[in-house]
Amino acid sequence: MSFELHPRLAAGTHPIAVLNGCHVLLKDNACFPWILIVPEVEEGIEDLHQLDAARYEEVTSLVRTISIFVSEHFSPDKLNVACIGNVVRQMHIHLVGRSESDPAWPGTVWASDVKKPYLPDEIASIRHAARRFLNEELDQDD
Template sequence: MFQCPAMPDSSPRPPAFTLHPRLAAGSHWLGRRQGCRLLLKDNALFPWILIVPEVSEGVEDLHQLDPDRYRQVMELVRRVSQFVSAQFQPDKLNVACIGNQVRQMHIHIVGRSEGDAAWPGTVWASEAKSLWPTEEVERIRAAARVELELEPDS
């Protein structure tokens, strides 16, 4: 099983951070790490985790982060990518920070498999959906909390 080295969480939350309702609505809470919220998209057809850095309003793109915060977020992207690879064995990982519909900074880590419901197209254009069973969400959450050393509460 994949083991991540411990990293201290030294990132304070910006005042009054509020998760965008669209991100919250279609996702399951996994936990918090390094001043970021981690969410599992509620579509079992694609293993898909969102990283939502708790940044000030108006900071929407990665280049707007200061260098230390950028490195911290990218290290979390690397660790979550390793987690998705280890848990789901996808053929390909897609990592994106788009934000055309939801401006709040968020990074998609999506495991793709040849022959999945959207292959070879994008998951964003796919209307195929299958909700995660509750027990599978709990299994993924428990694994993420251990392997990524997540704080459980928001």
């Protein structure tokens, strides 16, 4: 199986890591702490229930790990996790830290027109923190 990240996902994100065949990406909107997980799966598999049990466990375990990172690093009031894919059908899971002070609260981030690209040093800082967190988590699993 060859994997190619959907152009729309690639254009709006910054890579953080590839773990267990999943691409972990930072959404380029500094208004919301927003991470995407894009599992490398066969074309046509769009929803979590379509994964076999072992792959489902790998993907949801990573969702849990990244959820902990977002919660600890960004300290949101609420964490939204969703595998929607109505526009981009390639399987991807959104993890969005929400705060009562964010510009879309309590509405959805998808309906918000508020956009603010990350500065290069902000991307580097988040990438570094995420990689450090993920390395520590992976070391604990051994």
